[in-house]
Amino acid sequence: MYVNQPGEYYATLSIKSNDPVNKTLNVPVTMTVIPADNMGKLTGMVWDNCLETPLEEVMVHIVDGNPITMTYTDEMGEYTAWLVEGTYTVHFMLTDYITFDAEVTIVAGEVVHERAV
DSSP states (O other): OOOOSOEEEEEEEEEEEEEOOEEEEEEEEEEEEEETTTEEEEEEEETTTTTEEOSOOEEEEETTSOOSEEEEEESEEEEEEESSSSSEEEEEEOEEEESSEEEEOTTTTTTEEEEEE
């Protein structure tokens, strides 16, 4: 498994044995990935001002993002991306909505909040 975003990742490790009673032992595993020293966090919310509701499944396209170039908002309209320090153009896109563009500067060890409305 390749992971390019910090966070908690969960899996189950299945161990097979010759034991006739316990042929398989399942062990829960947690992998904690911490951000690299040169990374900062971009986070925010996408909101429909007319309906006063969060927007789900908005594509958040980070032009030349490093290490990721795209993520989506969740059911609360929130998104997060860990990026290498630098300045990025971000496009927020959803069918039937006008694309919103923003320029963000990521500083290592800091959090940048960008709200798209």
